[in-house]
Amino acid sequence: MVEHETVVHDITRPAAQPGGWVEREATGRAVVRCTCGLDSGIVAATQAVQIADDHRRTSAEART
Ligand SMILES: [Zn+2]
Numbered sequence: 001m002v003e004h005e006t007v008v009h010d011i012t013r014p015a016a017q018p019g020g021w022v023e024r025e026a027t028g029r030a031v032v033r034c035t036c037g038l039d040s041g042i043v044a045a046t047q048a049v050q051i052a053d054d055h056r057r058t059s060a061e062a063r064t
Helices: 045-063
Strands: 007-016 022-033 039-044
Touching: 007 045, 022 045, 039 045
Parallel strands: none
Antiparallel strands: 007 022, 022 039
16 A cells, blocks of 8 residues: 655755854745655645645545
8 A cells, every 4th residue: 555645845945144154045935745756846835735735635535
């Protein structure tokens, strides 16, 4: 049986701050990955959430 652990990874970029330290800054983009091998590539964060939801729903239906 294929396990589905769908995760949305927010993509951040390093933003250099005065003083030499670096902060992670959200880019509004994300990647969806699942333990079944799904990889959405880089999409808008809002779209990533939708893809993850759709995938969870589809995989739950396929299981029954
Ligand atoms: Zn999956």
